[in-house]
Every structure is written in C-alpha cells, then in structure tokens.
Amino acid sequence: MTEISADSISGHFSDYLKPVFSESEQHKKHSFGIRHQVYCEELHFEPENIQKVETDDFDDHAYHCLIQHKSSGQYAGTVRLITSENDDQKLPIELYCQNAIQRPELFPNNFDRNDICEISRLAVPLEFRRRKMDNFDGAALGVINKEIYSETELRCFPFIAVGLYLSATAILLSKNIHHCYVMVEPRLARSMRFVGLPFEQIGPVIDYHGKRAPFYIQPQSVEDNLKPDFKALLNNITAEVTPQI
Template sequence: MDRSLVANKTIIARVKSIVGRDSKLGKALGGLEKLQEAKFISKHFSDFLEPVVAQSDSVRDESYTIRHKVYCEELGFEPLRSDKFEKDEFDTFSSPCLIKHRRSGHYAGTVRLVRPQSDEQLLPIEKFCLDSITHETLNPRNFARQDICEISRLAVPLEFRKRQMDKFSGAAIGVINEHTYSENELRCFPFIAIGLYFSAAALVIHNDIKHTYVMMEPRLARSMRFIGIQFEQIGPVVNYHGKRAPFYINPTLLFHNLRPSFRVMLNDIQETVGKYPKGLV
C-alpha cells in the first residue's frame, strides 16, 4: 500500500479514537478515510491495468484466444479448435472488453457484451436456458431487442492467476474468494476480474441498455455481492457447464448497492469506455 496513504490512515485512526467514532468530527474523518481508500483502489487498478473495448479484428482475436485457453484448454467447457479461437454465433453481435496489463502489453482477461440488433438475434440465455427463467416480469422476451444485453464469456488466463490466493476453483471465470479478500486487504483484490465486470457495466451504461442478463454460478453472484454488485436471481439453478442460474441487473440496481470504495474505480472505467463510439464495434 502507498506509504502516504498508510500514514494518513494511521493519523485519521488516532484522531477518531480521541474524538470518538460517532462524533461529528469522527464521522467526517470516517468519510475522508473511505474517500482515500476509494482513490487508492482506482489508482492501483489504473497504474497497472487498462480497460480496452475491441475495435479491430486483431483485438477481437486476442479475446477469442483467451477464451480458448480458458474455456477449451483449461476448463473443457467447449471443444478444442484448430485455430485456437473460441467463437460462436453470438460474437457477430457482441462487443468484447479486455483488460490490458500496461507494463507487458499483454491482455489479462476478457468479457463480452452480447447485444441483439434484430428480432431473430437471441441472447445465449434465451437460446439455451430460457426455460430456466421463471420471473415472468423480467423475461428478456418482454423487452425490445435494443434494450437487452447479456454479459458472458468472462475469462482470466492462467498466467495472470499466479498468486497462491488466486489458485482456487472459479478464478478463471472471475469468482472472488471472499474468504481471502477483505476491504482492508486492498493489495490483494483481484483487480482483473473486477475491472472486467466494471468494463462491461460501463459499456452497458454508455450505450443506454436498460436490462442486463447473465447465466452464472451462484457463488459468482455471491462474489459480486462482496463488492456491492447485487444481481437478482430470476430462476432456479440448472445444469449448464456446471451449476448455473439466470441473473438480472440494471444500472439502477448497480449504483444503488455498489460499495462507495468501488464507485471511484467504476467512474474512472466509465470515463475510459465513454471515449469509444456507441454501438457495436
């Protein structure tokens, strides 16, 4: 952690202990402490990592390559491909987001936003798991195609999961080990996974998409609650590449529950993603 931040936190903690945590000054100092923490989280991410929205075939290929490494070679969810690209029919109307490691220039993870443009284009969740959605009000068929999207194919390659704390089942697809991480262990946060979720969220907001779906493991949804992203489960757990359930979120739900210490990070990622043109890239 930055030494100046440690020093400031120590001073603030001492003053709070003197004046009392619940006093007016104590509460004000607590707010300052959270602001410093939030700025540190965002700076730590931006110092080492950068969100990228794919705008060229070469960057899209990087996304397909990462997906092949994780979904085909490592997890065995999909068959091996001779071209080492994991692609499907939904990629023709999807926007990939990636996280680039600044120092090496290598891509450290990817996720895609599937965005139908016409009535015949379905979300993956509609084509493969529509029967699992039991919440009639939030069924994607109730909304216009341009108002829905799906976050899918999140993947973090093995070479960026070398830390012992990241070597647990689920890390490849972004699950956060809530038993290891805490808000006081800022240096230990899995910034790549969180950056990918926030990049997808920023792309949703940038394009004014009203309804977002994701088919994921319940423990992944629990991981997201850890940082304040509260997906609403809209159906039971089914067997689809393991135990998965359909989940829903919209921008209002995202901002309502997001922890203040991560708002700054999301805002900064929104600023970067907002520089890209709207629509499919």
C-alpha cells in the same frame, strides 16, 4: 478481498491495468484467444481448435472488452456483451436457459430487443492467477501469480473480474441498455454482490457449462448500489472506456 481505500483501489487499478473496448479485429482476436485458453484448453467446455480462438455466432452481435496489464502489454481478462437488434438475434439465455427463469415478468422477450443484453464469456488467463483456483467459470476472481508480479501489483489484481464487469457496465450505460442477464456460478454472483454489483438471482441452479443460475442486472442501478470504493473504480473505468466507444 482485502479492504483498501477507494483511492487505493481505483489508483492501483489505473496504475497497472487498462480497460480496452475491443472492437478492432486485433483486439477481438486477443479476446477469442483468451477464451480458447480458458474455455477450451483449461475448462474443456468447448472443443479445442488449431486456430486457438473460441468464437460463436453470438460474437457477431456482441461488444468485447479486455483488461490489459500495462507494463507487460498482456491481456489479463476478457468479457463480452451480447446484444439483440431483432427477433433473429436471440440471447443465449433465451435459446438455452429460458426455462430456468422463474420470474416471468423478467423474460427477455418482454422488453424491446435493443434494450436487452447478456454478459458472457468472462475469462481470466492462467498466467494472471494461481494454478489451484476455486472452480467457477474462468476462475474469475483469481489472484495473480506471485512468482511473476510484484506485491504492489498484487493488491489490485483480485479486482480483474470486477473491472471486467464494470467495463461492461460502462458500455451498457453508454448504450442506454436497461436489462442485462448473466448465467454464472452463484459463488461468483455473491462475490460481485460483495462489492455492490446488484446480481439478482431469477431462477435455480442448472447444469450449463457447470453449475450456474440465471441472474438479472439493471445497469442503471449499479452506481447506486456500488460501495464507495468501487464506485470510484467505475468512474475511473468509464472515463477510460467512453472515449474508446
């Protein structure tokens, strides 16, 4: 990632990108469409369908975030936060990857159901990155296609994935959720730690939609760990997302 000033990172993001808390059916459809493009058509993690939307039962108890490209109106990425109100609303990591967690004190069932969540289905559509990418989920840190977007815009687009995680963080803080889980490829986690997002690996890499490992995040510690430039970006995103919530 290119080193630019805090004002430049936050300013560039605000100039070209907008976080959207996508609770309307229209916004959710955009999220589900991006997920179908990435997870079904491109990565083939899930089967394609004629509706061109990728959904599952977890969406019924999840918050959905989008990043919108302002000038075109297109959506540059999506992510969801799966919540749990009771024992019937298990997180994916509980249902499919509990054995991968090697820190028993951090098992999700140790905490109140309304105090846990899982970030998943982060996806950046193909038109917002290059054709040849690192092969981790959703090509999350992709670079914008230089044939379509200006050099000025390109300066902030490597931060789309960061912007999605910070949008999720803003929602978690507003909902006062203290324990967050995510299954991601370790290279993506290292990229997030580079900017100061405290991804703590709590188990080995397993084969789960590709090579992934379980990670734990305490949302309340994010702001303290972020580098100053990305802390400014979090403040900016929080100011935009909070009124939408």
